[in-house]
Amino acid sequence: MNVFPTYNRFPIHLVSGKGTVVIDEQGKEYLDFVSGIGVCNLGHRPDYVKEALKDQLEKVWHVSNLYEIPEQESAANWLTKFTELSQVFFCNSGAEANEAAIKLARKHTGKEKIVTFEKSFHGRTFAAMSATGQPKVHEGYGNLLPTFEYLPFNDTEAVKEIKSDTAAVMVEVIQGEGGVIEADVEFLEAVQEKCKEIGALFVIDEVQTGIGRTGYPFAYQHFDLDPDLVTSAKGLGSGFPTGAMIGKPELAESFSAGAHGSTFGGSPLASTAVKATLETIFQEDFLEEVKAKGNFLKEKLTNNLNQVDLVEQVRGRGLMIGIAMKEAALPIIKKLQTAGLLTVLAGPNVVRLLPPLTVTYPQLEKAVELITQSLVEYQAQLYSKTDAQK
Known part of the structure; x- marks a missing residue:
């Protein structure tokens, strides 16, 4: 093997x-009833997405982000049109989307600490793994990044104690890997208010819960929430590897040219898959x-x-x-x-x-x-x- x-x-x-x-x-x-772990939201081989990809395959596959990619802009438009968010960074996975959110939060606020929650799951790259509140994911890798703090999930009182040196609070509306545990609305509202109070970014990880999975474009839309950043992947491309970080317009200056990048993120093929997927689901x-x-x-x-x-x-x-x-x-x-x-x-x-x-x-x-x-x-x-x- x-x-x-x-x-x-x-x-x-x-x-x-x-x-x-x-x-x-x-x-x-x-x-x-696995759907590639929440990836094949339109089922296997959806005709509309397949035909869009076949058409793009006859044009161009990869050009790199050195050049304009109209398909990427179209996909970004669909990702933002049903939210209060306006900026998209395309990558290749949920872990990469969360890495981008962590980097942007630290750069934008000038602070380092990221608060997440016990039983959370945010990915397996090093920062995303450090953000994950599950000891079994950490085992064997030595010291994790020291700038992460884990609080009990759904504990509103613990949220009130978050300190002002925090760059961001990252939360799942439903903890998928943690056991399909729903967040209480009071808890989510407390996180949002604390972020506003201390100048931290409110980040919602929608890698599993987004792209129509719960009946809204994103699961946070079940509630009156106003996140600064939302991360997405899994169902975003109907099985084509892709991910995205979506943010408020005022964050654009902190992710200017050279601040971050991805060789494959938002390629013509990936963007075509995203656009065709969202054109179907976001109805x-x-x-x-x-x-x-x-x-x-x-x-x-x-x-x-x-x-x-x-x-x-x-x-x-x-x-x-x-x-x-x-x-x-x-x-x-x-x-x-x-x-x-x-x-x-x-x-x-x-x-x-x-x-x-x-x-x-x-x-x-x-x-x-x-x-x-x-x-x-x-x-x-x-x-x-x-x-x-x-």
Whole structure:
């Protein structure tokens, strides 16, 4: 094997997919409720994005940011038109978007400290890893960057104690990797007010929650929030690697020529994928349908799993749902794979559901049926083992 063993891979080799359905090399079909971990928001191989990319492939692939890229400006326009933000820096991933936000916050404010929260996840590059509030991500790398401070998530009182030497506070509206944990509105408002009070930037990491995932262009729009910076990736390019940092106009002077850069960020191909994706998702009817599907899925799961003792809670917004378990969730993930449903962990005890935003109601019904059946069977197996050991 010539690839570093950095991933614990499941023994599944997917060879084709369309929409919500993927097929492995044995010909077995699955409903894909992972979507590349929230990447394929329009499902696999969306026709509109594919055709736009095919057209661009016949023109030019890469020119570098030394030259004007009209496709990049068009993509930036779509990213900002539904927000109060106006400036975009394109990169290649969520981690890079968060790195850009960290750099800009320090440069703009002249301060160094960045406050984040326990159980957060902001990426695996060194600064983004330092920003992540999970010790397991830090293990083995020695001293992290010393300018990060972690506070308890959803602790409004802790936010009030943030000091004036802080350059930025970075927060997720829903902690994805941390367990699909929603932020309280009072907590988010407290972060926003504290940032205004001390002259820090209010940064929202929307790498997983953005691009329609919760039924709005960005999840912070569920609330009356006014972030200085928003970071995006995952669903931004329908599977084409891309990321973006989006900011207020007054931040532009701090990111002038030479302040930051990316060889591949915002290439004609990437920008084409972004524009085509957003032209589809950032439509009112499309987003309303995501909200309706999310409510349907959450309600069905809550009702069906209400009598399953192993389940503590069904939580989340839109089509970002977590099933919190009293036991380790990995056995359930594997059981669902056997049943034909792909899901993903969010911490050790949470089954996370991230279906394409184009998922159909019959597919949602089928997924709920498979989840309910698998959990009931698994619970019976556990109880049977427990009884046998008595």
